[in-house]
Structure formats: C-alpha cells, structure tokens
Amino acid sequence: MSDVVHSARRLHVAIIGGGSAAFAAAIRATEAGAKVTMIESGTLGGTCVNVGCVPSKIMIRAAHVAHLQGHHPFAGLARTEPRIAWEKLIAQQQARIEELRAAKYRSILDANAGIRFLQGRARFEDAHTLVVAAAQAEERIRADRFLIATGASPAIPEIPGLAETPYWTSTDALEAQSLPKRLLVIGGSVVAVELAQAFRRFGSEVTILARSTLLSRQDPDLGLALQGVFESEGIRVLTGTLPSAVRHDSVFRVLTGHGEIVGDALLVATGRQPNTAGLGLEHVGIEVDRTGAVLVDEQLRTTVPHIYAAGDCTLEPQYVYVAAAAGTRAATNMTGGSAVLDLSAMPAVVFTDPQVATVGLTLEQAEAAGHAAEARTLTLDNVPRALVNFDTAGFIRLVAERASGRLLGAQVLAPSAGEIIQTAALAIRNRMTIAELADQLFPYLTMVEGLKLCAQTFTKDVHMLSCCAA
Numbered sequence: 001m002s003d004v005v006h007s008a009r010r011l012h013v014a015i016i017g018g019g020s021a022a023f024a025a026a027i028r029a030t031e032a033g034a035k036v037t038m039i040e041s042g043t044l045g046g047t048c049v050n051v052g053c054v055p056s057k058i059m060i061r062a063a064h065v066a067h068l069q070g071h072h073p074f075a076g077l078a079r080t081e082p083r084i085a086w087e088k089l090i091a092q093q094q095a096r097i098e099e100l101r102a103a104k105y106r107s108i109l110d111a112n113a114g115i116r117f118l119q120g121r122a123r124f125e126d127a128h129t130l131v132v133a134a135a136q137a138e139e140r141i142r143a144d145r146f147l148i149a150t151g152a153s154p155a156i157p158e159i160p161g162l163a164e165t166p167y168w169t170s171t172d173a174l175e176a177q178s179l180p181k182r183l184l185v186i187g188g189s190v191v192a193v194e195l196a197q198a199f200r201r202f203g204s205e206v207t208i209l210a211r212s213t214l215l216s217r218q219d220p221d222l223g224l225a226l227q228g229v230f231e232s233e234g235i236r237v238l239t240g241t242l243p244s245a246v247r248h249d250s251v252f253r254v255l256t257g258h259g260e261i262v263g264d265a266l267l268v269a270t271g272r273q274p275n276t277a278g279l280g281l282e283h284v285g286i287e288v289d290r291t292g293a294v295l296v297d298e299q300l301r302t303t304v305p306h307i308y309a310a311g312d313c314t315l316e317p318q319y320v321y322v323a324a325a326a327g328t329r330a331a332t333n334m335t336g337g338s339a340v341l342d343l344s345a346m347p348a349v350v351f352t353d354p355q356v357a358t359v360g361l362t363l364e365q366a367e368a369a370g371h372a373a374e375a376r377t378l379t380l381d382n383v384p385r386a387l388v389n390f391d392t393a394g395f396i397r398l399v400a401e402r403a404s405g406r407l408l409g410a411q412v413l414a415p416s417a418g419e420i421i422q423t424a425a426l427a428i429r430n431r432m433t434i435a436e437l438a439d440q441l442f443p444y445l446t447m448v449e450g451l452k453l454c455a456q457t458f459t460k461d462v463h464m465l466s467c468c469a470a
Contacts, residue, residue: 010034010035011334012035012037013037013331014037014143015037015038015149016039016122016147016149016279017038018044018046019045019149019323020048020311020324020327021149021151021310021330022040023324024324024328025147025310025327025334026038026108026112027112027328028327029331029334032332032335032336034145034335035114035116036114036116037115038109038115038116038118039119039120039122040117040118040119041122043101044109045104045105047312047320049100049101049104049105053320054097054100055093055094055175056170056195058092058093058096060198060351062089062198063198063199064353066084069082073389082202082203084202094175118132120132120134120135121278122141122279124281125280126283128142129141130143145306145308145335146308147330147334148276148279148281148294148302149323150274150276150313151274151275151311152272152274154169154268154269154270154273155271155272156169156268157186157268157270159245159246160244162243162268164247164248165248167266168266169268170191172267173199173267179199179204180199181204182206182207182262183206183207183263183266184261184263184265184266184267185208185209185266186209186243186254187267187271188211188214189269190215192208193352194350195269196208196267197230197235197352197353200233205234206234206235207235207237207263208235208236209241209254210238210241211241213239213240215356218411219358219362221377221411222356225393225413226356226413227239229353238258242256243255246266252264254266272312272318273291274288274292274293274312275312276293276294276313284307286302287302293313293314293315294309295314296308296314299338299339299340306334308330308334310329311326311327316343344360344428345360345425345428345429346425347359347424347425348421349417349418351418354391354417355412355417356412356417357410357418357420358410358421359410359421359424360399360409360424360425360428362399362409362411363399366399366401366408366409371401371408372403373400373402374400374402375399376454378457379392380392380395382450382463383396383450384444385445385450386447389415393413394414394415396410396411396412396414397410397411397412398437398454406431407433407434407437409428410424410428415447420447420451423448434458435455435458437451437452437455438452438456438459440452
C-alpha cells in the first residue's frame with residue numbers, strides 16, 4: 001500500500017508483543033495518528049516488570065540490606081545475622097510487580113482509545129495479515145505496518161541430563177517459594193552474577209560454574225575484581241568450567257572437571273534466546289540469524305520493508321531502555337518519520353555490589369577501532385566518598401583519544417556505579433574531552449566525583465591534590 005493511500009485514511013499498525021518495545025511503539029504510533037492493534041500471548045508487560053528488572057532489583061536490594069545487618073563496616077554499631085521470612089519477601093515483591101503492571105501497562109491500554117489489545121498468539125499468514133489464535137476464536141488482522149516485539153526467553157544449554165531435572169531459570173529463582181541451602185549457578189554473565197550474590201547474602205551456599213570468566217564480554221579487570229569480591233563473601237567461583245552432565249535425585253549432582261558438585265537447587269543462567277519460533281517469519285521472507293533473532297537495519301526495518309522489529313527479539317543489547325528506545329524509533333519510522341537507534345553512548349549496569357557499569361569503548365576496543373587511545377585507572381581508595389563509606393573495593397577507568405583527549409569510554413566497579421556511569425555517558429555523547437571533564441564542578445562528597453578525579457589522573461598526581469582541588 002502506498003503512503004498516498006495511507007494519507008486518505010488512518011494508518012493501521014499491528015504490534016506482536018506486549019512488553020516495553022511494544023508499548024513504546026504503540027504510544028508513539030498513536031501520537032502520530034495511527035490506530036494500533038497489540039497482540040500479546042503471555043503476561044502483559046513483558047520481561048522487565050514481570051520476571052526481570054523489577055523482581056530482581058527488589059530481591060537484590062533486600063539482599064543488600066540483609067548483608068549490611070551482619071557485615072556493615074562501622075565500629076560501634078552492632079552486627080546481627082538477618083532473620084529472613086522468605087514468604088513475606090516474595091509476597092511483597094509480587095505485590096509490587098502487580099502494582100507496576102497495572103500502573104505502567106494496563107492503565108495505558110485503558111486510557112488510550114487508539115490501542116486495541118488482543119490476548120492471543122499471532123503468526124503471519126502473509127505479509128499483510130496476522131492470524132491471532134485467541135481463547136475463544138481465531139481472528140485475522142490486516143495492517144499497513146507491523147512491529148515484531150516478542151522479546152526473549154532463557155536459553156538452556158544442551159547438557160546431558162539437564163532437561164530431565166527440575167532446574168531453575170531466572171524466572172523460577174525470582175519466584176522461588178523457599179530459600180535453598182545450597183545453590184548451584186551455571187553461567188557467568190549478568191543474571192548469573194546478580195542472583196548468585198543475592199542468594200548468598202540471604203544465606204545460601206553458592207557455587208558459580210562459568211564457562212569462561214565472570215562477565216567475559218566486559219573489560220577483563222571488571223570480572224576479575226568482581227570475582228574477588230564474591231570469593232570474599234564466600235561464593236565459590238569456578239571459571240573455565242562447563243558441566244559435562246547433570247542428574248537429580250534428592251539433590252542436584254553436576255559433573256565437572258572439578259568433580260561432582262552437589263546442590264539443592266540449580267539455576268541455569270546462560271543467556272536468552274529470541275521468542276520468534278511459530279511467528280511464521282519464513283512465510284513472508286523475514287530473515288533471522290541462527291538463534292532466531294530478527295535482522296533489522298538501522299531504522300529497525302526487517303528484510304520486508306513494511307515490517308519492523310525491536311527489543312530482545314533482535315540483535316540489540318537486551319536492556320529494557322534499549323527496547324523502549326527502539327520501539328519508539330520504529331514507530332516513528334512506521335508513521336513517516338526517520339529515526340535511528342544510536343547506541344554509541346549506551347550505558348549498561350550489572351546490579352551486583354559493587355555494581356559494574358560501562359559505556360563506550362574499552363581501551364582494547366578503542367585501539368581495534370583505529371583510535372590512538374590511552375586509559376587511566378583510579379582505585380576507590382582515592383575517592384573521598386568511598387573512604388568515608390569505609391567501602392573502597394573497586395575502580396574507575398576512563399579511556400580517551402590520545403591526541404584530542406576526547407572521552408571514548410568508561411568502566412566502573414563501584415557502589416552506585418549505575419548512577420556514576422550516566423555522567424560519563426553524557427560526556428561521551430557530547431564529545432567532551434578529559435580536560436573538560438576534569439574541569440567540571442562535582443559535588444563533594446559523592447561517588448560520581450570519582451570521574452573528575454580519574455580524569456585528573458591523565459595530567460596530575462591526584463595523591464598530591466587537596467580535597468576538591470580543581
């Protein structure tokens with residue numbers, strides 16, 4: 001159909017999915033005057049609010065509070081072992097999830113007359129028609145533009161015996177009805193490390209089995225330093241370890257090169273795979289990669305020009321804010337605009353304690369991209385706020401172009417690293433130099449002042465500066 005025809009009537013956009021990318025797209029499309037049909041086969045709200053960001057951060061925060069009760073650094077304050085009522089914690093977590101689902105998703109559908117919501121499973125019959133299998137009947141939806149925003153689900157490795165066991169995915173761990181005495185975690189990336197530390201702080205004995213290193217896609221020093229923190233808390237970390245078999249009787253038995261490792265629960269956190277099976281993409285010529293991820297161009301178009309995709313079902317980084325930004329831009333493009341998703345200054349956070357946060361390029365990535373670059377690392381015992389908190393585990397690293405001084409990247413291991421990194425992201429986006437960053441006013445005492453101090457190390461010895469020295 002041509003845009004001339006569209007101008008004579010209201011553009012119809014069909015969205016498969018009901019998570020962050022889908023809602024961001026639906027809102028933007030209706031703002032542009034389109035009518036929207038949204039089809040969701042699962043729980044409204046997608047991964048983040050239901051089984052991802054929200055429940056995990058509640059659990060992580062509760063675990064942090066429990067840890068501080070017995071391990072805070074302040075002399076003169078009593079240290080006590082936390083008493084954990086697990087059922088109450090999970091009930092509170094689930095109640096907040098329901099509140100946010102109602103406030104941030106259901107209420108939008110109720111308030112926006114331009115969005116029609118269907119509960120059912122969609123598949124492409126042809127390039128302009130979806131067949132939606134709902135509880136009561138099957139319905140065909142014809143539209144001018146389509147957005148695939150079906151998200152992703154936990155990927156399960158092919159380990160002999162694993163499929164026959166009652167292992168946990170991250171969803172199961174976040175909804176667990178009891179706290180295991182011994183937890184085994186297969187995986188070394190974001191979900192694995194976040195939940196491993198949380199369960200350890202609640203009192204579980206935790207063993208991590210990582211195929212390579214912790215956070216292997218990050219600057220190696222981040223994973224190595226985080227491993228040191230984990231081991232100091234009593235977490236057993238086995239790197240370079242891939243289980244050869246798993247079996248379950250009354251307990252889990254995982255066979256590795258270190259021998260048989262036994263646990264009461266087994267969390268498999270080895271990544272996520274796109275939810276694209278059964279959509280009929282092959283019938284309309286939409287190309288996917290070997291994992292099923294939908295291939296899109298810089299404007300979020302698939303290989304079929306009027307069909308777009310956004311979020312975790314594509315090769316975009318799997319963060320909810322990236323999905324939402326992609327959904328918004330896809331809708332802009334579907335309704336006549338022109339927008340691209342620029343991830344050059346995308347901040348990323350791992351919510352361990354200390355947190356791991358990154359933006360831009362590592363030194364190795366900068367050099368591989370052709371930059372003549374240099375880096376400086378500031379340990380947290382040089383940051384006044386960390387000193388007064390009696391919590392100096394971690395570092396801040398900045399990467400800059402050698403000739404111009406332009407900031408190219410930042411890697412942070414620190415409490416509140418997720419708050420620190422946004423300042424670095426803004427600096428990169430605005431093409432600031434190290435000198436300009438070092439010359440900014442930063443409030444004292446704050447952790448983000450560490451960025452200024454690290455920037456100063458490119459030209460000064462910060463040990464010889466007084467507090468707040470510019």
